[in-house]
Amino acid sequence: MQILKKSIVLVLFIGFVMSSCSDDPEPSPITLDANAGPDQRVNIGKTVTLDGTASKGNQNSTFTYLWTVVRKPLQSEAILVSSDQARPVLSPDMPGEYEIELTITDETGVDKDRVLVTVEHNPTVLTHITTATVLEDVIVNSALADYWVNEDLAVDASLTIKPGVVIGFAEDAMLAVNTDGSIVALGQSSNKVTFTGKINQKGYWRGIIIYSNNSSNKMLNVDILNAGSKIMLSNVSAALTLTQDARLDIQQTKISDSKGYGINFMAGSIITGFSMNKFDNNDEAPVLMTANHAARMDRESSFSNGNGRNAIEITYSALTGNGEVTWTDFSDKTPYRFLSTVSINAGLKLNPGVIIEVAPDNYVDIDGGYINAIGTTDKKIVFTGVDKTASSWTGIILYSRSNMNVMKHVKIQYAGNKVLLSDIQTSIALTGTASLLMEESEISNSGGYALTLVDEGATINSNFKTVNTFANNVLEPVFYNY
Numbered sequence: 001m002q003i004l005k006k007s008i009v010l011v012l013f014i015g016f017v018m019s020s021c022s023d024d025p026e027p028s029p030i031t032l033d034a035n036a037g038p039d040q041r042v043n044i045g046k047t048v049t050l051d052g053t054a055s056k057g058n059q060n061s062t063f064t065y066l067w068t069v070v071r072k073p074l075q076s077e078a079i080l081v082s083s084d085q086a087r088p089v090l091s092p093d094m095p096g097e098y099e100i101e102l103t104i105t106d107e108t109g110v111d112k113d114r115v116l117v118t119v120e121h122n123p124t125v126l127t128h129i130t131t132a133t134v135l136e137d138v139i140v141n142s143a144l145a146d147y148w149v150n151e152d153l154a155v156d157a158s159l160t161i162k163p164g165v166v167i168g169f170a171e172d173a174m175l176a177v178n179t180d181g182s183i184v185a186l187g188q189s190s191n192k193v194t195f196t197g198k199i200n201q202k203g204y205w206r207g208i209i210i211y212s213n214n215s216s217n218k219m220l221n222v223d224i225l226n227a228g229s230k231i232m233l234s235n236v237s238a239a240l241t242l243t244q245d246a247r248l249d250i251q252q253t254k255i256s257d258s259k260g261y262g263i264n265f266m267a268g269s270i271i272t273g274f275s276m277n278k279f280d281n282n283d284e285a286p287v288l289m290t291a292n293h294a295a296r297m298d299r300e301s302s303f304s305n306g307n308g309r310n311a312i313e314i315t316y317s318a319l320t321g322n323g324e325v326t327w328t329d330f331s332d333k334t335p336y337r338f339l340s341t342v343s344i345n346a347g348l349k350l351n352p353g354v355i356i357e358v359a360p361d362n363y364v365d366i367d368g369g370y371i372n373a374i375g376t377t378d379k380k381i382v383f384t385g386v387d388k389t390a391s392s393w394t395g396i397i398l399y400s401r402s403n404m405n406v407m408k409h410v411k412i413q414y415a416g417n418k419v420l421l422s423d424i425q426t427s428i429a430l431t432g433t434a435s436l437l438m439e440e441s442e443i444s445n446s447g448g449y450a451l452t453l454v455d456e457g458a459t460i461n462s463n464f465k466t467v468n469t470f471a472n473n474v475l476e477p478v479f480y481n482y
Helices: 002-022 291-296
Strands: 040-043 064-071 096-106 109-120 133-135 147-149 153-155 158-161 166-169 174-177 182-186 193-197 207-210 218-220 222-225 238-242 247-251 254-256 261-265 270-275 278-280 287-289 302-305 312-314 317-327 336-338 342-350 355-358 363-366 370-374 381-385 395-398 406-408 410-413 426-430 435-439 442-444 449-453 469-471 478-480
Touching: 166 174, 238 247, 254 261, 270 291, 287 291, 291 312, 291 317, 291 342, 355 363, 426 435
Parallel strands: 040 109, 133 158, 147 166, 153 174, 158 182, 166 193, 174 207, 182 218, 193 222, 207 238, 218 247, 222 254, 238 261, 247 270, 254 278, 261 287, 278 302, 287 312, 312 336, 317 342, 336 355, 342 363, 342 370, 355 381, 363 395, 370 406, 381 410, 395 426, 406 435, 410 442, 426 449, 442 469, 449 478
Antiparallel strands: 064 096, 096 109
């Protein structure tokens, strides 16, 4: 009986122990909870810091982070920096939505969460500049404007524009650098300063006008696009206009898709530097200027790519000065085009290969200066008409008696369309005070004589008729009007 009792007690004890064990709570399962942080809305140009620090694992669990961009705007090249950290950085380069996924992983498993970053394009709007201002590049993508100009913008203080800055102008808006202002726009060959329209449309905005005589005015590695929508001054529309006494150094700059001229250098404006500029697809000519500006043009600038008139146009003006100036030829064979009569009252040297075109019914007047035009057999200097038809322009008058008046390897074509002097039609007229040495040259398609000596005081080399060539002129090679 005693043994039975002991057996019963043992069974009850074991049952109690087992019952006690079954009542203990089971260990908590190990869980991961990825948290990519709240959605964000930012303006383009700002960096975005994502935050996964609210993610959770088990108390003793450590996990790794991995962020990936699962959706972004078309053409965006934005990437995540430190994508294996809790707080990576995104630099959006296009407006739109960026969806980023966070994955956390440990030895027990994986969990994921996503965050949405919405990027807007709201550039700073520029207004009247009255204090020294520096514009920084705030948006990496060069296709997007950093700043907007919604109405005419006046600059009455120093304006410095850093590489990469893009300024978008509203329709017909313009930028005016006034007498108290200055502009320094220094881009880089791979990171230019850009002035353009809010809409990429030819002739959308009005352009830039400079009144300032400040010696710091400079444009280097600049693009001026889609300007020239309306007349700026003197019935001329242009992407860039320099007024009388305005000063600018412009180099390695492209002006394209203007509805008018590329640049209008008005009388009295000052070109302190000009090199390696490019003019494409402008409705008028690339450049409008006076005779005094022409010597500032450089050989390597490009003037003849799809403009309405691929010529450097020179208005009615006189070349003045005490010394000699040189007009270069251009690597793209762009001509100087005289829109009206041009007077030479200074020493003018023409390099081999120079082409001068003269508008119908106009002439070249060499008065107080001289013309020294010495070409080569391979690179002749050419005087011709805008219209390449017989006797389309009037001719050349020399009043100057200078031993620097020399024409060698020169072609004079299509002149003599009407009376040049003393009721005579001729390609060249020498007055009683004039002298000229002309050799190895050609005069052709004149509507009258090739050359006329107006009175006894005029002098030409005695072998003029034998060392030059004459073709298709209406009258004789030489006429002595005395």
